[in-house]
Amino acid sequence: LRRRAAPGGGGVTIGDALNLAVLEEMIRDPRTTIHAEDLQAGSSYDIPRLTQQTFGTLRAADEIIDEGHFIGCALGEAMNGYRPIVELMNTNFGIYGLPEISSAGNTYATTGGQFLMPMTIMGAGGTAPNQALGAEHSQPLHAYVMGIPGLKICTAASAGAAYGLAKSMIRDNGPGMLFAPVKMMKAVKGEVELDTCMPMNKAAVLHRASDEAVAARKAVTVLTYMHGVKEAESAIPEILEEGMDVDLIEMRSLKPLDMDTIRDSLKRTRRVILLDESTQSGGVGATISARISEELYDEMDGPVVRLCMEDAPVPYASSMEKAVVKRAADLVQGVYAIVTGAK
Amino acid sequence: RAAPSRAPGAADTASMLRATSAGRGMASPGLLRAALSVMPRETDAAAAAAVPFAAQAQPAEAPRRVPVPVPQAHLGHFVAPPPCTSLELVLPRAYGEWPMYRVMGLDGHVEPGAELPDLSVETWHKFHTIMLQLRAADDVFMSAQRQGRVSFYMASTGEEAMHVGSAAALSPSDVVFGQYRELGVLFYRGFPMQGLADQLVANEDDYGSARQMGVHVGSKEHNFFTISSPLATQLPQAVGAAYALKHRRGLEGAGSAAADSVAVAYIGEGAASEGDAYVAMNFAATLDLPVVFFVRNNGYAISTPAREQYRGDGVVSRCAGFGMAGVRVDGNDVHAVYAATKAAREMALRESRPVLIEAMSYRVGHHSTSDDSTRYRDPEEMEAWKSSDPLLRLERFLRLRGLSDEVHEARLRDAARVEVLRALEEAERKPKPTLEKLFTDVYHDVPKHIREQEEGLMAHLAAKAGQ
Numbered sequence: 001l002r003r004r005a006a007p008g009g010g011g012v013t014i015g016d017a018l019n020l021a022v023l024e025e026m027i028r029d030p031r032t033t034i035h036a037e038d039l040q041a042g043s044s045y046d047i048p049r050l051t052q053q054t055f056g057t058l059r060a061a062d063e064i065i066d067e068g069h070f071i072g073c074a075l076g077e078a079m080n081g082y083r084p085i086v087e088l089m090n091t092n093f094g095i096y097g098l099p100e101i102s103s104a105g106n107t108y109a110t111t112g113g114q115f116l117m118p119m120t121i122m123g124a125g126g127t128a129p130n131q132a133l134g135a136e137h138s139q140p141l142h143a144y145v146m147g148i149p150g151l152k153i154c155t156a157a158s159a160g161a162a163y164g165l166a167k168s169m170i171r172d173n174g175p176g177m178l179f180a181p182v183k184m185m186k187a188v189k190g191e192v193e194l195d196t197c198m199p200m201n202k203a204a205v206l207h208r209a210s211d212e213a214v215a216a217r218k219a220v221t222v223l224t225y226m227h228g229v230k231e232a233e234s235a236i237p238e239i240l241e242e243g244m245d246v247d248l249i250e251m252r253s254l255k256p257l258d259m260d261t262i263r264d265s266l267k268r269t270r271r272v273i274l275l276d277e278s279t280q281s282g283g284v285g286a287t288i289s290a291r292i293s294e295e296l297y298d299e300m301d302g303p304v305v306r307l308c309m310e311d312a313p314v315p316y317a318s319s320m321e322k323a324v325v326k327r328a329a330d331l332v333q334g335v336y337a338i339v340t341g342a343k
Numbered sequence: 344r345a346a347p348s349r350a351p352g353a354a355d356t357a358s359m360l361r362a363t364s365a366g367r368g369m370a371s372p373g374l375l376r377a378a379l380s381v382m383p384r385e386t387d388a389a390a391a392a393a394v395p396f397a398a399q400a401q402p403a404e405a406p407r408r409v410p411v412p413v414p415q416a417h418l419g420h421f422v423a424p425p426p427c428t429s430l431e432l433v434l435p436r437a438y439g440e441w442p443m444y445r446v447m448g449l450d451g452h453v454e455p456g457a458e459l460p461d462l463s464v465e466t467w468h469k470f471h472t473i474m475l476q477l478r479a480a481d482d483v484f485m486s487a488q489r490q491g492r493v494s495f496y497m498a499s500t501g502e503e504a505m506h507v508g509s510a511a512a513l514s515p516s517d518v519v520f521g522q523y524r525e526l527g528v529l530f531y532r533g534f535p536m537q538g539l540a541d542q543l544v545a546n547e548d549d550y551g552s553a554r555q556m557g558v559h560v561g562s563k564e565h566n567f568f569t570i571s572s573p574l575a576t577q578l579p580q581a582v583g584a585a586y587a588l589k590h591r592r593g594l595e596g597a598g599s600a601a602a603d604s605v606a607v608a609y610i611g612e613g614a615a616s617e618g619d620a621y622v623a624m625n626f627a628a629t630l631d632l633p634v635v636f637f638v639r640n641n642g643y644a645i646s647t648p649a650r651e652q653y654r655g656d657g658v659v660s661r662c663a664g665f666g667m668a669g670v671r672v673d674g675n676d677v678h679a680v681y682a683a684t685k686a687a688r689e690m691a692l693r694e695s696r697p698v699l700i701e702a703m704s705y706r707v708g709h710h711s712t713s714d715d716s717t718r719y720r721d722p723e724e725m726e727a728w729k730s731s732d733p734l735l736r737l738e739r740f741l742r743l744r745g746l747s748d749e750v751h752e753a754r755l756r757d758a759a760r761v762e763v764l765r766a767l768e769e770a771e772r773k774p775k776p777t778l779e780k781l782f783t784d785v786y787h788d789v790p791k792h793i794r795e796q797e798e799g800l801m802a803h804l805a806a807k808a809g810q
Contacts, residue, residue, distance in 0.1 A: 033461030041646035041719045064652055065616040065644055067572060093573060096617070133496045135643030136572035198559045241634035280796065312795045319775035323800060333807050 002194060007157065011189035014180050015045035017159035017227040018122060019098060020192070021166035022047065022085060026055055029083055032170065033059045035070045036087035045124050045185040047087045067096035071121065074103055078175075079115040085170060091125025091141040091179055098144070104175040107151030117150075122166060125313055126277050128183035128227040129327040135313035142179045142226075143278035146255060146287055152200055153255040159190035159228035161252060164198025171197060181226040186337040188230070203258040205265070206248045207236060213245030214268045220244070220335045223288060224275035225251040227325075232275055235328035235335075242303045242332070244339050254284055259295060266292075266299040273334045276308040283308055305334055305343050359600035441659050441671040446678040449730055451739025453678075460682045464746060466511060469531070470677050471741060472755060474503040475735045476536065477527045479759035481708065483533035484543060487767060488557075488712040495557035497563055499524050499655020500708030501675070504733030505639055507531050508680025509607075509700075512688055516604040518584045521565045523558055524639065524706075525609045533566045536762055540770035547776045548584040552784065574614035576797035578636070581608035582697075585632040589695065605633040605691045611699075615658045627697035628667040634697040635687045639674065646719040659701035667697050674702030675733040678740075701806065778804075 001020045002143040005012045012020065023119065026032045034051050034226040039062040042049040051060035067106045074084035091300070094101065107117040127138040140259060145151060156162035162180055169176040206229070209219035223233050229250050239246055247265040268274060272292060276285025289304045307326035315321050345451075364570035446457040453459050480497035488496045499506065506527025513519070521527060526539065538550060542560050545553035550562050551569055561569025571577065591601035610620060615638055619779040627634045638658045641648050656659065662669030668690060672683040680702055687698035705728040709716045716725075782797045784791060789797075 038646045044713075053564075062647055062651060065613050065647075066618055068618055069616075077732050098575065132556065134559060135554055137556065215673065310781065310800060311793060312781050313554060315552075315554040315776075315781060316556045317549075317780075320553065320781045322776055323778055324781060325806060329807055330803070333803070337806075 004165070004248045005192045006194055011191055012159050012187050013189055014156065014159050014162045015047055015124075015161040015185045017100060017190070017192050018045075018047045018166050018178075018180065019049045021170070023054070024195075025083075025085075025170040026051065026059065026341070029171075031081060032083040032085065033061070033074075034076060034085040035061045035063050035074055036085065037063050037065060037070075037234060039063065040088070040119070044089050047122065047124075047178075057130040068100050069095050071097035071100035074119050075100060075107070075117070078104075078117050078119045079107065083118045083170065084120070086119065086121045088121060088123030088125070088128045089249070090137055090182065091123040092137050092139050094121070094123065094125075094141045095139070095144070096243060096278050101145055101175075102148050102175075108174065108224055109176055116173050117175045119175045120166070120169045120172075120178065121176070122169075122178040122180070124178060124180045124182040124185045125254060126181050126226045127309065127325050128181060129231070130318055131183050131318075131325075131327040132316060132318065132320050132321065133182075134316040137182075137328055138314035140191060140278035140283065140309075142254060143283045145177060146284060147223045147324070150175060151255060152253075153179070153227040154200055154253050155179045156250065157181055157184060157250060158188065160192045161198065161250070162205070163192035164196055165200060165252065168197040168200050172200065176200065179226060180216040181230070183227060184230060193332075198252075201253045201256050201258060203261040204250045204252050205261065206233065206250050209245035209247045209269060213243075217270070218244045218339050220246050220338050221244045221262070221269045221272040222248045222270060222275060222331065222335070223262065224248070225252060225254065225284070226277050226279055228275040231326075231328040238328075238332050239335055242336060244335055247336060251288075257288060257291060259291065262292065263296055263299060266296055270299065270301040271305075271338045272300065273305040273331070273338060275331050276306055276324070279309045279311050280306075281311050301342065302338065305338060307334055308333065353454055355670070357759065361365065371540055375481050376394075381630055382739040404693070406663075408431070411499050436644075437594070438660065438663070440656050440699075443671045444679050444683060445673040446682060447674050447676045447736060447740055449736060451736055451741075453745050458682075460678055460685070462511070462678075462681070467737075467741060470504075470511070470531070471505045471737055471747070472759075473507045473527055473530050473753075474677075475755050475759045476762065477503050477506065478764045479756065480526065480536065480539060480732060483760065483767060484539075485708070485712065492767065492771065493557060495520065495712055496543065497523055497558045498708040499526055501705050501732065502639060502641060502679055502729065503527050504507045504677040505629055505637070505674045505702045505704055508677040509609075509637055509684040509702075511681050512684035513607060514604065515566060516600045517566065517688070518581070518588075518604065518606045519565075520581040521567065521570055521610045521773075522574070522610050522614060522639075522736060523570050524611070524641075526558065526560070528609070529560060529565060529567055532567065534560070534562055534565050534567070536766045537769060538562065538764055540763075540766035541773065544767070544770040544773075545775070546773040548593040548770075549776075549779075552780055553776045554784075574609060575617035575619040578610060579626070581636075582623045582627045582630075582634055584633055585627065585634045585697075586630065589632060603692065605635055605688055607635045607637060607638060607688075609637045610636060611644060611656055612640040612642075612649050613647060614650050616644075616652055622699065624661070624665045624667060624699070628665040630717075631695050632697055633691040633695050635691050636697060636699040637684070638699065638701045639704060640701055641674075642706045643706050643710070643716070645710045645714060646716070654715050657701050657703075667699055669699040669701065671701045671703065674704030675731045675736060677733060677737055704733075707732075726746050773810075 034048050036043045036048045039048040040052045064102045074086050077084045104117050104119055115220050154165045156165050213219040222232055234247050274285045278284045285306045289306050292304050307330050309324050314324055448454050481500050485498040487493045492711040510528040510531035541548040543557045559570040589600050595601050659671045670683050672679045683700050687700050691698050784792050
């Protein structure tokens with residue numbers, strides 16, 4: 001895995017990158033454990049692959065079906081000197097564990113700093129355009145947990161980010177959640193920077209608008225995460241063709257938000273559009289939009305534009321689903337509307 | 344006087360008291376002195392003489408026992424459990440292993456001593472037909488998924504007897520909550536094959552308006568609640584439905600439909616680990632509700648075998664803890680399943696109490712089209728279960744009675760397959776739901792903000808098309 005993951009090795013999937021990070025951290029710290037349903041069979045995306053075969057059934061537990069149980073169990077382990085990793089087969093089912101996730105976030109504070117909570121919850125989830133998984137496999141858990149204090153929330157849309165963030169989060173002594181995009185787990189391949197932990201509070205600039213475009217007032221800041229990254233990257237050629245350009249920023253850290261990177265970009269482009277994988281009400285984009293409007297108002301020439309899901313359960317039928325989750329074409333249109341002054 | 348070996352002396356006791364209550368400022372000096380005054384002072388001879396009974400000889404006979412009334416209120420609302428004087432940590436296996444009720448052997452003969460339920464020949468034929476339809480559906484839709492014609496499916500291969508046997512014992516007014524592997528129950532209750540095909544293809548005719556993923560069927564007409572993806576959510580809901588039935592029975596009287604209906608919840612042995620399963624059973628038993636819990640123990644929860652799911656004797660062994668009636672049955676014996684469900688339903692109705700049926704079976708196919716069970720299962724194991732195949736067993740039974748033969752079975756199989764293929768083709772011809780359907784049913788009456796979002800989305804799409 002390390003050979004394939006290293007530059008020139010051919011690349012690994014996001015699932016493999018997380019698997020590599022997990023295996024390395026379990027070797028590094030013998031108190032690191034992992035819990036997942038169907039763990040022995042590698043779960044859905046190979047995140048816990050070979051952990052049980054390597055570390056045994058106690059350190060790598062194939063879990064009984066109840067997310068509340070194994071997250072709660074991990075809580076108990078974490079407060080007693082262990083470093084648990086929990087993999088959610090699909091982050092939607094983390095909803096079963098909301099009381100426990102909430103507890104995890106609260107623990108350090110409610111115990112007066114006496115008990116550490118070094119727990120990492122990772123999993124694939126979210127909503128890709130046209131993923132055909134129905135309402136209950138398409139909910140934005142990342143949006144639901146935004147408000148829980150004490151949590152660090154990160155997202156990864158590439159093997160490199162997944163690997164680096166997972167390593168950091170596992171080593172971090174607080175509770176963290178790492179979300180990966182369900183439809184990209186096996187499809188996308190990439191390299192990782194071996195043995196390097198990535199900062200958990202920094203956004204990544206994936207594409208920088210040219211100075212010409214900025215000078216011509218044809219550049220827009222695009223903020224996105226998870227599947228939105230793939231959509232945005234695929235939209236860039238068309239955007240460039242139209243004579244526009246974007247500063248594409250992958251949030252990577254949803255909580256805390258990296259307002260500095262956003263500010264630096266906004267100072268150049270003066271306009272921002274969010275490609276958000278959550279609902280209009282209570283979503284991640286709503287939080288980002290509010291903060292930008294409050295803190296970076298003077299850096300903008302117009303309002304924040306937010307492309308997000310409507311307040312309706314994500315339907316299964318393609319004819320309906322494809323309109324719900326905003327995609328590359330919507331982004332191109334949005335950027336166009338901003339640059340031409342329509343929005 | 345012998346010095347005490349190391350009994351806590353007054354000084355130690357005093358310092359302990361001070362460290363605890365007085366140290367926290369809780370006890371007053373007066374209280375402290377009073378507390379100290381009742382401590383034994385064995386180091387003080389005069390004090391020793393003052394302590395009653397210290398040096399007296401034992402009485403000649405054992406003192407008479409004076410009965411002390413057991414305070415009922417102190418122990419709670421139940422009668423005090425009988426005390427015993429031998430300490431025993433009871434191991435779970437001491438409770439015994441629950442036997443498995445069976446009527447028909449693997450060879451199709453009725454077991455000696457078993458009572459064959461008194462069903463008509465028509466019903467047996469219906470069992471056969473529905474099982475074949477389900478098997479044909481499984482075959483066709485699994486292939487269809489691999490071909491990209493439907494995007495998801497879950498087969499019930501090997502579990503058909505649990506579906507039709509239990510469904511036959513229910514009345515149409517019973518409210519049914521499934522997990523996701525109970526399509527045979529739906530078919531038995533009259534749900535059309537076309538309805539399944541429409542749901543899988545997600546066209547505009549789907550009862551659920553194409554919102555749920557494949558096999559997540561529901562039909563109010565057939566009293567079968569729409570399948571929900573998160574596991575075990577159906578159990579508390581079934582208990583709630585039974586609660587409503589109990590309300591209605593009180594209001595509508597003894598002869599009403601409500602008085603003659605139960606709630607039925609199906610669940611797998613893996614999903615029975617979810618907290619919701621535990622609370623549902625406890626509530627049903629404590630609130631005396633007419634629920635039948637039908638546990639399909641098919642050996643696997645995706646890749647997790649049953650022996651890694653629980654330590655006890657299956658799921659039915661939990662009944663004692665809940666104060667609930669239960670029975671274990673051979674899930675691949677359609678007659679036994681029928682008999683058990685009928686009896687359970689009658690008890691639930693008559694006594695307004697829950698009953699749990701644990702049907703033992705085997706999941707022959709993969710968990711779903713997203714699973715490859717050869718990754719974690721021995722092919723030999725999958726072969727071994729074929730001898731218990733519920734469909735073959737029923738066919739053996741029918742043949743023994745001259746009610747079926749190879750030709751008849753082949754004809755039925757072909758007819759079933761044709762029906763499924765026709766339904767699939769028809770489903771694919773039908774139009775897909777329009778975008779407006781996204782916004783309907785979020786609320787009953789479309790509120791302003793949803794309407795605005797709809798208008799916004801339509802304008803956005805129109806602008807996109809215009810570009």
